[in-house]
Amino acid sequence: MDEEALNLSIRKFLKMVGVGSQREIEQAIAAAIASGAISGTETLAASVRLEIAGLGLKREFDGEIRLQ
Template identity: 40%
Template sequence: MNEDIFNMSTRKFLKKVGITTQRELEKAVWKAEEEGALGEGPLKVEMKLSVNGVALDLAIQGEIELS
């Protein structure tokens, strides 16, 4: 395995994940607000990561403040 290639590829993937998930999260929150379904917050969130071929099954939990 080439560590530099692995590192760059991992960073590229994580950048894509960050941009995509932020965009989709924002759209979902704005839609919920428009529909009157958005509570006072914070939003409880969970991100799951699994990797085929590697023993990794990770869940990261947190909260997103609304105000």
């Protein structure tokens, strides 16, 4: 195994997930505020599931997103 290649590959994957997730969350929040579904002052529960089938890895990460 090439540790450097692994590290770069993981970083690239996490950057793609982070940037894509942030964009999706921002768009969903803007749409929910525009539709009146939320006021923009909430704290929203959030979770992410990491799965790597080839390793049998399944892990959930829970947190929150504060709008104020």
